[in-house]
Amino acid sequence: MYRKLFEKGKIGKLEIKNRIVMVALASGVAKTDQTVGEDMIEYYLERARGGAGLIIAENTRVNDEHGVAAKRQISVARDEHIVPLEKLVNVLHAEKTKFFVQLHHPGRETYSNLNGDKPVVAPSAIPCGVCKQETRALETSEVESLIKDFINGAKRAKAAGVDGVELHAAHGYIISQFLSPYTNKRTDKYGGSFENRFNFLKEIVLGIKEACGKDYPISVRLTVDELLKLNGVKEEYLNLEMGVKVCIALEKIGVDVINVSNGIYETFNSLSEPMTYPQGTRTPLIKAVKDAVNVPVIAVNMIKEPCFAEKMLEDGLVDFIGLGRALVADPNWPKKAEEGRDEDINRCISCTFCFETLLSEVIPDVGPIKCAVNPRAAHELQYKEFNKNGNGKVVAVIGAGVSGLEAARVLSIRGFKPVILEKSDKIGGQINIADKLPNKEKIHWIVEYEKTQLNKMGVEIRFNTNASVYYLRNMKPYAVFIATGAIPIVPESIEGLNSNNVYTIDDVLSRRVNITGKKIAVIGSGASGLETAEFLCEKGNDVSIIEMQDEIGKGIYVQHYLDAMDRLSKFDIKYMPSNKLLSVTDRGVRLEKLVENKIVDYNVDYVILSLGVRSNNGMVDVFTNRFDNVKVIGDVSEVGRVESSIRTAFDAAYNL
Incomplete structure (x- = not known):
């Protein structure tokens, strides 16, 4: 079906069984x-069994003194890492999957508490605008020593049987820092001219x-391209012209x-694109490189679907397809594509939850990453096999x-008879509202996947059905899963909220009301409030966002906040933080300006x-008092996001 995608390919003299590369993505599954x-073996083995031709291990440490990005980070900094790494190589080779490790040093893009509470190191003493750590410049002798660290790391990888190495010269880590005039202000042989800035990578x-x-x-x-123009940076940085020049120089050596x-990091949404970005968003940059070099090119490009990957290969845009989050979401993406089962692929929705948990869990060593649509990702040993003992109950x-759909899917796999x-x-619940937000169509992929799986399993769905105690007793269920979701908060204490000109975001996005060309106050600046404001602006409305807290979007994960605010910058929106809604009046709203009292x-x-x-939990006590085996999942258990809805459902059904 996808001829190009499953052709053999070559990197140097190394033959790869297909054109699918699992690119490096930190997961936090290494040992302490x-x-x-x-854990790491199972994580990568599942993706090898799923059909990836080449797997590139996540950022691999080459220096323990000042090169730490996370505590549970695979390393080749010491000889004792060779034998355990060899075990992973052997199991991947048994699946005919090739394996590289990605040699990495974070430079200024890390935290002092991971590096002995000392200043982080970089080519120059310029702190990262995101990490904001005290930063010192490496001495020339230290640079030369670090070059040897990369070389020794490669030697250890080869000793373990690893098929090749990748140098992480992207995303603002140390090699990238040496290449860029934005971060490299050195005056020795590793700074100044292009040739000098290239010396660090060249010598490695x-x-x-x-x-x-x-x-x-x-x-x-x-x-x-560091894309710092997006941040308004005027000084010289590594732009596309310079980036292509680096590629040409790399081919020559x-x-x-x-x-x-x-x-x-300072342009993070460009390297970890959120949901609003389309497939193919990086095409112009990739084409510029492909047109300039003769060596093979790998690239990620927000690829979620095999048909898009195949088109990239047909167009000659790349030689190998890079998949990261797509293989976290569904390890069997390649196998399903090869078998013509595209509809069975659990597509990544680009919600960036994996990156959010990289920051909140992996770096502080709380746990591995989590995937919103695949609870097993990086938790394969915890959920290794489904106990198929449902016996039609x-x-x-x-x-x-x-949440209800996911529970039914897992229960059906286990041999139960979910109804x-x-x-x-x-079907779909709140997703049928969320997917109406601008450029959020991908979120409906979850519903499409669940629907397909439940249809294939023959799961019964009874629509227009109220689940009463009487109704359930007639079913004689072995267990009851309550997945009734959540409902909008409408505080009874605020006067006027029952007026004809007051609506919830659900009313707006579900098209129960269609407002155009009006002056609107959106009360609340959470993620949904900001996204609904964009929706209303696109309909020609004059929108103000009123927020009781002292900042707009406080508490939103930074990627979502930056994306939303960037999109809203196209409109003339009035932002009103530190304003408390007191009541709705005939003419609008009465506010308490908290700063001015x-x-x-x-x-x-x-x-x-x-x-x-x-939580829409009004029936929980009723059911738990009348049935012995009741599971409360999703927002009924605790209001959260897509990830918690799917994870709580999966976990409850897996362990029933």
């Missing part, structure tokens, strides 16, 4: 001593070729493949939102409430 353990490449042999494959993952990327699942009771006439009237035509949601 930075060696490979059973040539040193690896000398130590490991000229035929030992070297990939370079390269930021070809014998690099075997170039893995194209873009962005640094009936389980009533109340609610056909994503979904849904009060409306369609005074009450004002603000005239608007409509008021849209975005004050969050609360």
Whole structure:
């Protein structure tokens, strides 16, 4: 079906069984001593069994003194890492999957508490605008020593049987920092001119070729444009013209493949694109590199679907398809594509939850990453095999939102007979509202996947059905799963909220009301409030965002906040933090200006409430008092996001 995608390919003299590369993505599944353990083996083995031709291990430490990015980070900094790494190599080779490690040093993009509470190091003493750590410049002798660290790391990888190495020269880490005039202000042989800034990477490449042999494959993952223009940076930085020049220079010194990327931490949404970005967003940058070099090119490009990957290969845009989050979401993406089962792929929705948990869990060593649509990702040993002991026992699942659908899917795999009771006439719950937000169509992929799986399993869904105690007793269920979701918060204490000009964001996005060309106050600046404001602006409305807290978007994960605010910058929106809604009046809203401690009237035509949601848990006590085996999942258990809805459902159904 996808001829190009499953052709054999070559990197140097190394043959790859297909054109699918799992690119490096930190997962936090290494052991505390930075060696490979059973968690990491199972994580990568599942993706090898799923059909990936080449797997590039996540950022691999080469220096323990000042090169630490996370505590559970795979390492080749010491000889004791060789034997455990060899075990991983052997199991991947048994699946005919090739394996590289990505040699990495974070430079200024890390935290002092991970590096002995000392200043972080970089080419120059310029702190990262995101990490904001005290930063010192490396001495020339330290630079030379670090070059040897990369070379020695490659030697250890080869000793373990690893098929090749990738140098992480992307995303603003230390090699990228040396290449960029934005971060490299040195005056020795490693700074100043392009040639001098290139010396650090050049000496690493040539040193690896000398130590490991000229035929030992070297990939370079390269930021070809830092995209700092997006941040209003006027000074010189590594732009596309310079990035292509680096690629040409790399080919001349014998690099075997170039893995194209873009962005640094300060332009993070460009290197970890959120949901609103389309597939193919990096195409112009990739094409510029491909047109300039003859060595193979790997690239990620927000690829979620095999048809898009195939088109990239057909167009000659790349030689190998880079998949990161797509293989976290579904390890069997390649296998399903090869078998023509595209509809069975659990597509990544680009929610960036994996990156959010990289910051909140992996770096502080709380746990591995989490995937919103695949609870097993990086938790494969915890959920290794499904116990298929359901024996056809009936389980009533109340609610056909994503939590109810996921519970039914897992229960069916286990051999139970789930029956979904849904009060409306369609599945999806809140997703049917969320997917109406601008450029958020991907979120509906979750519902499409669940629907396909449940249809294939023959799971019964009873629409327009109210789940009463009487109704359930007639079903004689072995267990009852309550997945009735959440409902918007409409505070009874605020006067006027029952007025005809007051609506919730659900009313707006579900098209129960259509407002155009009006003056609107959106109350609340959470993620949904900001996204609904964009929706209303696109309909020609004059929008103000009123927020009681002292900042707009406080508490939103930074990627989502930056994306939302960037999109809203196209409109003339009035932001009103530190304003508390007191009441809705005939002319608009009455506010308490918290900073000035005074009450004002603000005239608007409509008021849209975005004050969050609360659990729709009114029936929980009723059912738990009358049935022995009741599971409360999703927002009914605790209001959260898509990830918690799916994870709580999966976990409850897996362990029933």
